[in-house]
Amino acid sequence: MPVLSISASALRSTNPSTTSIIPSLGHTSIPTLSINMLSTTSFRNAALVATLGLSYTTNAHLFIQSPTPIQGSAPKAPLDASGSNFPCHGVSLPSSGGQKMAAGSSQVLAFELGDGANTAVHGGGSCQISVTYETDPAAIKDPSNWHVIYSIEGGCPSNTHQNLDGSYQGPQGTYSGALACSDPKTNGVDCVNSFNFTIPTGMKSGAATLGWTWFNSVGNREMYMNCASIDIEGGDGSEMSDLPSMFVANLANVDSCPTTQSMDLSFPNAGKYVTTKKPEGEAAKTAVTFPMAKPTGEGCSNDGGAAPGGSGYGAGSQSSPSAYPSAAATSSSPAYGAPSAPPSASVSMPTSAASSAAGGNGYKIPTMTTIAGTAPSAALAPTGSAAAPNTGAGGSCSGDSVSCPSTGSVICIGNDKFGICDTDGCAIPQPLAAGTTCRNGTIQKRGLHAHRHPHGPGRSLF
Numbered sequence: 432m433p434v435l436s437i438s439a440s441a442l443r444s445t446n447p448s449t450t451s452i453i454p455s456l457g458h459t460s461i462p463t464l465s466i467n468m469l470s471t472t473s474f475r476n477a478a479l480v481a482t483l484g485l486s487y488t489t490n491a492h493l494f495i496q497s498p499t500p501i502q503g504s505a506p507k508a509p510l511d512a513s514g515s516n517f518p519c520h521g522v523s524l525p526s527s528g529g530q531k532m533a534a535g536s537s538q539v540l541a542f543e544l545g546d547g548a549n550t551a552v553h554g555g556g557s558c559q560i561s562v563t564y565e566t567d568p569a570a571i572k573d574p575s576n577w578h579v580i581y582s583i584e585g586g587c588p589s590n591t592h593q594n595l596d597g598s599y600q601g602p603q604g605t606y607s608g609a610l611a612c613s614d615p616k617t618n619g620v621d622c623v624n625s626f627n628f629t630i631p632t633g634m635k636s637g638a639a640t641l642g643w644t645w646f647n648s649v650g651n652r653e654m655y656m657n658c659a660s661i662d663i664e665g666g667d668g669s670e671m672s673d674l675p676s677m678f679v680a681n682l683a684n685v686d687s688c689p690t691t692q693s694m695d696l697s698f699p700n701a702g703k704y705v706t707t708k709k710p711e712g713e714a715a716k717t718a719v720t721f722p723m724a725k726p727t728g729e730g731c732s733n734d735g736g737a738a739p740g741g742s743g744y745g746a747g748s749q750s751s752p753s754a755y756p757s758a759a760a761t762s763s764s765p766a767y768g769a770p771s772a773p774p775s776a777s778v779s780m781p782t783s784a785a786s787s788a789a790g791g792n793g794y795k796i797p798t799m800t801t802i803a804g805t806a807p808s809a810a811l812a813p814t815g816s817a818a819a820p821n822t823g824a825g826g827s828c829s830g831d832s833v834s835c836p837s838t839g840s841v842i843c844i845g846n847d848k849f850g851i852c853d854t855d856g857c858a859i860p861q862p863l864a865a866g867t868t869c870r871n872g873t874i875q876k877r878g879l880h881a882h883r884h885p886h887g888p889g890r891s892l893f
Contacts, residue, residue, distance in 0.1 A: 492551045493588055493609075493623070495643050496543040498530055498659035507549070509653035514682030517572060519658035524566045524640045529660035534667070535632040540643065541625040542588050547608030550595040552623065554649030554721065557696035558587035560628055561642045561677040562661070564635065574686065577642060577677035581628040582701035585723055586708025591621045592721070593649055602713060612711065619712020631704065633670025634663050644677065646696045648721050652681045652689055675700040680726060688731035693873060694841075695723040699731065722841060722851050828857035843869035 492507035494500065504519040515521070532538060540560065543549060561577040570576050589595065589612075598607045599621040612622035639662070645655040678698050679686040690696050698705075710718040725731070828834055833850060835842050835858045842850050842858055849869040850858025863869060 491545055491549045492655070493542045493544070493549050495540065495657045495659070497539045497541040497625075498532075498641055498661065500657045500659050501525065501640075504656075504658040507551075509651075509655045510682060512653070512681065512683060514685035517654075517679070517682055517685050518563075518577070518642055518656055519571075519640070520656070522658070523568075524563075524571060524658070525638075525660045526566050527638050527662075529638055529640075529662040531662045531664060532630050534630050534634050534636070534663060534665045536630050537627050538630060539625060539627055541611075542623055544609045544611065544623060547610060550609045552589040552591060552595055552609070553647035554592050554594075554693070555586055555589040555695070556646050556648040557585060557698065558583045558643060558645045559678060559698065561644065562634065562639050562663075563642070564637060564639050566640075571640075572685070574679045575676040578671065578674035579677055579700075579702045580631055580634070580674060580704060581626075582698050582705040583626060584697055584701060584705060584707045585695035585720060586624055586710070587626070587645065588623050589621075590619075590624070590708065590710040590718065590720065595621060595623070597621075600714075617712065618714035620710040620714045620718045624708055626706075626708070629704070630663060630666075631670050631674075632666065633668065633673075634666035635668040635671055636663050636666045638662050642677065644679075646678075646680060646690045648693060648695055652692070654679065654681045670703075673703060675702045680731070686730060687728075688726050689728040690726055691724065693721060695721045697723045697725045699725055722849065724841065724851055727837070832857040832859050834858075841869075841872045843872065 492509075494505040494507050501519065501522055501524070503522040506520055510517050510520065540558075559579050560581040561579045563571055563577045565571045565576045595609045596607075598605050599618055601616045601618045603616050606616045610617050610622050612619055612624050614622065638660075641659045641661045643657045643659075647653060647655070678700070680688040680690050680696075707723075709715065710720070833842070833844060834856060835850065836856070844850050844858070844860045846868075847863050848860040849863060850860050
């Protein structure tokens with residue numbers, strides 16, 4: 432019996448009876464259907480049944496709207512995990528004709544929201560804006576030829592904690608979908624941010640390519656990138672040696688340094704121009720943010736290194752990210768909770784990296800041991816502001832701080848608190864958000880034992 436393979440897109444164009452059933456899926460891959468050809472009537476019936484049985488991801492990713500991306504360089508999908516299409520999804524970079532940007536001018540980073548349909552913000556994350564003057568295919572694959580002019584640590588592109596595919600409470604009532612945070616209907620948290628950035632006065636004049644890169648906080652460990660052709664005018668080139676290289680992660684053949692689930696990435700070298708995006712609006716008063724930490728996997732320590740003569744890892748930042756951000760929260764409801772249980776007198780701490788276990792997503796999850804400890808005397812309010820640095824050294828910690836083994840690691844403190852290890856080997860207890868728990872160095876929803884694949888069939892949680 433002959434078999435016909437037909438795609439859902441072909442069904443849309445050749446079988447009018449099923450047109451209304453198959454929605455436009457944007458970039459989503461659509462599976463091929465194999466249907467037995469018995470007769471015209473049975474074929475149509477089989478096609479209809481198969482169509483109704485299709486499962487697909489309904490969330491669409493973001494891509495930049497401003498600056499205007501190079502055609503073909505702004506798919507919604509992440510870069511291939513192998514790094515084969517790094518940078519700019521493999522398109523040829525133009526050597527002229529870009530958008531004119533004067534050195535010292537203010538520019539806007541904004542995202543295409545697809546009339547509210549581009550909801551896959553993956554819990555926000557961290558972004559960088561980098562510039563290269565190279566066009567040679569080999570040269571542009573070297574991250575050191577990309578110069579970071581702006582780093583956004585947290586809140587990029589959103590301060591929500593999953594995708595924007597739910598319903599949220601704003602000042603004017605309930606809303607849904609991907610809306611700009613400037614929209615008065617939003618609560619300032621479950622929405623998409625935009626950013627102003629400045630072309631440094633010390634940039635070199637000439638044709639260049641601007642790259643936006645994004646490391647999502649929730650979902651697969653990925654790297655997103657869109658590119659725009661620009662022409663910088665009036666720069667004197669004086670800052671070029673101070674700008675760090677682009678940070679690259681999660682790309683096997685470029686740099687396999689892994690980012691960490693449910694963390695906002697703190698870049699190893701954010702550069703001179705860096706900001707942390709905090710929630711705004713009424714809901715921001717009780718909103719909490721993901722913890723922030725530098726990547727600690729193999730090869731991460733050298734990522735984003737300073738250019739020759741540069742200032743080194745993040746020195747001279749114009750604004751510093753919060754040293755101890757608040758705990759992760761679920762955005763499945765518009766309410767943002769506070770801890771409800773008193774702290775325990777035990778402290779769970781990750782062991783050394785050598786004893787870490789491989790997680791299901793291919794990155795390492797610290798194993799945990801429980802040690803005796805003193806219960807914190809009071810809960811810290813999740814205000815999102817930076818806490819005072821601990822003055823203890825060598826594991827001797829003052830106040831409510833507890834000792835911890837390695838800088839940037841997350842430790843679980845009792846049943847309802849967590850901490851991030853600072854450079855002095857101390858961590859300040861911070862309350863977990865309502866509905867979350869800290870387990871094995873990971874903050875997650877209570878009862879969530881397995882992370883759903885964000886690109887798999889059906890409506891994904893993340």
